[in-house]
Amino acid sequence: MAIHERSLVEPERILRKDRLVIDGVDVSGDWNLIILPRVIEDYDLSLLDEILQQPEGKTILQCYQCSYCTASCPVHNYWDERYNPRHFIYLARLGMVDELQKRADVMWRCVSCHKCTHRCPKGVLVEEVLKAILRVLAKRGLIEEYPSKKFDKFFLEQVVEYGRIEDGELLFGWIEKQGYKVFKDPILKKPIPLFGDIPEWLKTLAVKPIKNMNIDFLILNAKHMLIHPKTKNWGKMKQVLRKVLQEEGVELH
Amino acid sequence: MAVPVQFRKPPLGGIGKKVAYYPGCSLEGAARAYDVSTRIVAKELGLELDYLEDYNCCGAMETKNVTFWGTMLLNARNMSLARQQGHSVIVAPCNGCSFSLQRAEYFLETDKNTLDRINQLLQEAGEKPLDTVPHTYHILEWFYHEAGPEKVKEKTRKPLRGLKVANYYGCLYTRPHFYSRTYSHLAPENEEQDRPRKRETADDDEHPYYMEALLEAAGATSVEIEPMHTQCCGGPHSLSDEEVSEKFVMMILQTAKRNGADIIATECPLCHASLEMYRHRLMLKGVPDVDVPAAYFTQLLGLAFGYSANDVKLKDNLSDPLPVLKKLGLA
Numbered sequence A: 001m002a003i004h005e006r007s008l009v010e011p012e013r014i015l016r017k018d019r020l021v022i023d024g025v026d027v028s029g030d031w032n033l034i035i036l037p038r039v040i041e042d043y044d045l046s047l048l049d050e051i052l053q054q055p056e057g058k059t060i061l062q063c064y065q066c067s068y069c070t071a072s073c074p075v076h077n078y079w080d081e082r083y084n085p086r087h088f089i090y091l092a093r094l095g096m097v098d099e100l101q102k103r104a105d106v107m108w109r110c111v112s113c114h115k116c117t118h119r120c121p122k123g124v125l126v127e128e129v130l131k132a133i134l135r136v137l138a139k140r141g142l143i144e145e146y147p148s149k150k151f152d153k154f155f156l157e158q159v160v161e162y163g164r165i166e167d168g169e170l171l172f173g174w175i176e177k178q179g180y181k182v183f184k185d186p187i188l189k190k191p192i193p194l195f196g197d198i199p200e201w202l203k204t205l206a207v208k209p210i211k212n213m214n215i216d217f218l219i220l221n222a223k224h225m226l227i228h229p230k231t232k233n234w235g236k237m238k239q240v241l242r243k244v245l246q247e248e249g250v251e252l253h
Numbered sequence B: 001m002a003v004p005v006q007f008r009k010p011p012l013g014g015i016g017k018k019v020a021y022y023p024g025c026s027l028e029g030a031a032r033a034y035d036v037s038t039r040i041v042a043k044e045l046g047l048e049l050d051y052l053e054d055y056n057c058c059g060a061m062e063t064k065n066v067t068f069w070g071t072m073l074l075n076a077r078n079m080s081l082a083r084q085q086g087h088s089v090i091v092a093p094c095n096g097c098s099f100s101l102q103r104a105e106y107f108l109e110t111d112k113n114t115l116d117r118i119n120q121l122l123q124e125a126g127e128k129p130l131d132t133v134p135h136t137y138h139i140l141e142w143f144y145h146e147a148g149p150e151k152v153k154e155k156t157r158k159p160l161r162g163l164k165v166a167n168y169y170g171c172l173y174t175r176p177h178f179y180s181r182t183y184s185h186l187a188p189e190n191e192e193q194d195r196p197r198k199r200e201t202a203d204d205d206e207h208p209y210y211m212e213a214l215l216e217a218a219g220a221t222s223v224e225i226e227p228m229h230t231q232c233c234g235g236p237h238s239l240s241d242e243e244v245s246e247k248f249v250m251m252i253l254q255t256a257k258r259n260g261a262d263i264i265a266t267e268c269p270l271c272h273a274s275l276e277m278y279r280h281r282l283m284l285k286g287v288p289d290v291d292v293p294a295a296y297f298t299q300l301l302g303l304a305f306g307y308s309a310n311d312v313k314l315k316d317n318l319s320d321p322l323p324v325l326k327k328l329g330l331a
């Protein structure tokens, strides 16, 4: 099989000598580069099948590898070159699970900015496809749970429970999950931002409305923290949502 | 592999003076200022917002990344509420919300099976199924099309003279055009057909200009920050991937500052929160050129329409835009 991707050739498999003379002929230079063959037997084509079954993954086959998505991607350009949407699609289509696993540390970093999807000339919903790939890998237990997924689930739990999100609870709940000690009042067990062992930036940011004497803002947000805003008649929706999530294999607490 | 798709005719021309208003959760809490100032601006421009009673969270990027059907259902419920209030257009002031609704619109329109299943789920949940899928616009597009710069100019009593504004649109206001702009990303089936056209009421994909057009009409000067005007702030990862978000926000703020901006105008509560939060963190770290404050574009328009800083709740902004505005005699 021809070599498709430079990044699939590990440095250990490249043999090259500074000087090489064979039968008295000097073949130093690029001539003497040899790449040891690599036999890949564990192509897993069922990966592609499963991606195609995801509602978001259906457009994956339209990709013709032009790399416009990668060229547009801010995570690729400003963060880590190993984050490469085009390449992930390529690997997923070949079913090269181990290569995808090697990139698990960057794969989740997509910030969902949709530059890739926006610009793809072939109508691939790139961002959605990438999320479908991640989801299938996670479902098969091939990658570990990544930070953003923990947050996404935490967010989803609030939505399912109340129908609405409350910024304070989201922020402090998340901080607490990170191992910080959030101070809570003893009766209602609601976080009080001024005390406790929370990051310095949060402490100094949270006192700003107090410093500014922004009383009605404080009252509003305190009220929301005490009584979580809810959507009325949410009971039935909650049930249906839970059912749908169960069918999709999403576990909530 | 092109999937044949049936599209409705794009709504050309007007959006309507009275629309369903989907504020989204943030606007009821931390981003109250945006809600208050939005209502002020709508009133001044002669437009009517019909509050969507008892809506639920759109789920944003976070739920979308975990569940397809759950997110569809969340948005379909809001659409169904809008239909019951008699609307076929929803406006949302948040990039996340307008994206979510538009995304749902896309999948519900392009895939009959999705629509059927969602309608069934809606009924199970005791909601009315969708007879037709309403269209969603970002509130900025609505202001621009139903009122426009002329109307803003007419209403301006205290022009924002001397204020240099960096207009920050964030990513999802214009992206991806599949969901919000064009009706089909697929090539036409035969040569005679045109590629299905864009909504006339949508902002430019790559070079959005509605916000600067409105603010310039109110007397402000725009500062060019391309391509950072649509650079992502890290959005859905702003809490879960702090390194990346910090870097992205730093790039945005520094570009604005170094191009001479006094203030960054935002049109999304999430972008706004992200900018303010990381601005604070970067400043604590002593990173240079990041101290530009942020304000919602509606707050700035409100000021120009003669409202006070208190009316548009400028105190709520954690990045303190007041000193800058006071210095220029605008607040």
Ligand code: SF4
Pocket (backbone or CB within 6 Å): A062, A063, A064, A065, A066, A067, A068, A069, A070, A085, A086, A089, A119, A120, A121, A122, A123, A124, A126
């Ligand atoms: S832009 Fe589209 S076609 Fe090109 S590599 Fe990316 S997904 Fe494939």
Ligand code: SF4
Pocket (backbone or CB within 6 Å): A069, A072, A073, A074, A075, A076, A085, A109, A110, A111, A112, A113, A114, A115, A116, A117, A126, A127, A130
């Ligand atoms: S959505 Fe993700 S993959 Fe696409 S351009 Fe943005 S960060 Fe890159």
Ligand code: SF4
Pocket (backbone or CB within 6 Å): A165, B023, B024, B025, B026, B027, B056, B057, B058, B059, B060, B061, B094, B096, B097, B269
């Ligand atoms: S995306 Fe944010 S603002 Fe929009 S509804 Fe959801 S939590 Fe509220």
Ligand code: SF4
Pocket (backbone or CB within 6 Å): A111, A112, A113, B095, B096, B169, B170, B171, B172, B173, B231, B232, B233, B234, B235, B236, B268, B270, B271, B272, B274
């Ligand atoms: S800039 Fe950030 S908050 Fe705004 S739409 Fe993009 S990701 Fe969301």
